[in-house]
Amino acid sequence: MIAPAGRVDRIAAALLADGLILRGGFNFAPGEAPTTGASARSVLLVGQAGAAPWPHFLRWREKQLGTIANPLDTWSREVIGAVAETFGARVVSPSDKPYLPFQQWAMRAEGLRPSPLGILMHPRYGLWHAYRGALLFEDEIAFPEQGEAVHLCDACVGKPCLKSCPVDAYSSQGFAYQSCLAHVRGADGEPCRSGGCLDRNACPYGTDYRYPREVQAFHMAAFAGL
Ligand code: B12
Incomplete structure (x- = not known):
């Protein structure tokens, strides 16, 4: 089954309300499992370019009572979780254990390659971007063809x-x-x-x-x- 047209755009708009952006995605190969014991047909990566989510996170943090061990993770799970619920997806986090291969997924999704620091190099954001979660779907998404991005470290x-x-x-x-x-x-x-x-x-x-x-x-x- 292919996802209804326009769903990705609506997800992107919902995430933008918290300063988050979609970082591409892909359909899993037949039989490929994204996590142990769970199936999914497709994944959309959610992340940030620059520090855009920071003011949204700070506003949320001010309203929380007491100490939170990993507040940015907690905030990310909360806001991405709400979007996942609206759009019938399951949310996973870069800090879920065992660690999910977020950077490998990102390389597939956006054609990025690692910088000498291990952080993926983005042609526009440089080293100033990160992943805050991923949305897993039970249906396929019609993704545009994804080639390899320009790798600035080469030059x-x-x-x-x-x-x-x-x-x-x-x-x-x-x-x-x-x-x-x-x-x-x-x-x-x-x-x-x-x-x-x-x-x-x-x-x-x-x-x-x-x-x-x-x-x-x-x-x-x-x-x-x-
Ligand atoms: C464990 C971990 C670390 C460990 C690395 C230990 C090690 N040698 O493996 C430590 C604690 C050192 C670390 C540090 C940092 N990390 Co880190 N880390 C992770 C985490 C949670 C799991 C990595 C993993 O094992 N994945 C499982 C494997 C199977 O997936 P993978 O895609 O194949 O993993 C790749 C990475 O492990 C990578 N790798 C190996 N060693 C290192 C070391 C560094 C510094 C990085 C960035 C990547 C990296 O190589 C693998 C092949 O591509 C990921 C999130 C995630 N789920 O992937 C973030 C992640 C890789 N980290 C990230 C970042 C940004 C950092 C920091 C640079 C900044 C920070 N968070 O403070 C720091 C570096 C400290 C500094 N000097 O500033 C980002 C990278 C984003 C990007 N644009 O590419 C990620 C994706 C988290 C996120 N939310 O976006 N990290």
Whole structure:
């Protein structure tokens, strides 16, 4: 069964009310299961370009009583969950365990490729975008043909993203998670704590979408458990 025409546009409009956008999607191959024990025929990825959801999240946060362990995840599940209910979809989250292959899905959905930092490089948003959830459907969606997006890292000769971290956490060997964490938590980590990852900020692309310092500080605090 193919989804009714116009449904994707209505979903996009509903998400936009919270600063969220659709990040493409695809139909699963026959027999391909998106998660253990669950079937679906298609997926739409939900995410953000720049920090557009931030003011919506803050307004919601002010109304919550007490401490919430992972407030951005909770907010995302709530608002994307409401859209899922309206449109007969099931919602999954990037923080659901076992982890779902969000980046692999995003590569299929939008033809993106990873930057040297592991974050996917977007031709318009650069490194300043993320995924907040996905909608799983029991029917197929008529997606436009998706080719590979322009990969800006191919043309970037200087690779400043690999030269700005004081502990060289990112390299061709991958992400030295423990070195990054120790530095961010330590005495010299204040620039990363207050302004975000220095390597990510060194990327010359998508700078119009760069998250404001307070948003970067929020994500860094969540990452480093501060
Ligand atoms: C675990 C995890 C981490 C671990 C990575 C540990 C490791 N070496 O695997 C840690 C805690 C280090 C991490 C850090 C960050 N992460 Co992270 N992370 C995840 C998470 C929750 C699961 C990854 C996973 O195992 N998936 C399961 C596998 C099967 O799926 P996959 O698509 O094949 O996974 C790919 C990733 O694992 C990737 N990968 C491997 N190592 C690393 C390291 C980094 C830093 C990144 C970005 C990707 C990455 O390679 C896989 C193949 O493509 C994903 C969300 C998700 N569900 O995928 C976010 C995710 C990959 N992270 C993301 C981001 C942005 C970050 C940060 C850069 C920023 C932040 N959240 O603070 C930080 C880096 C810290 C810094 N210096 O700023 C984004 C990337 C968005 C994008 N535009 O591509 C995701 C998709 C979350 C989201 N909500 O959008 N992350």
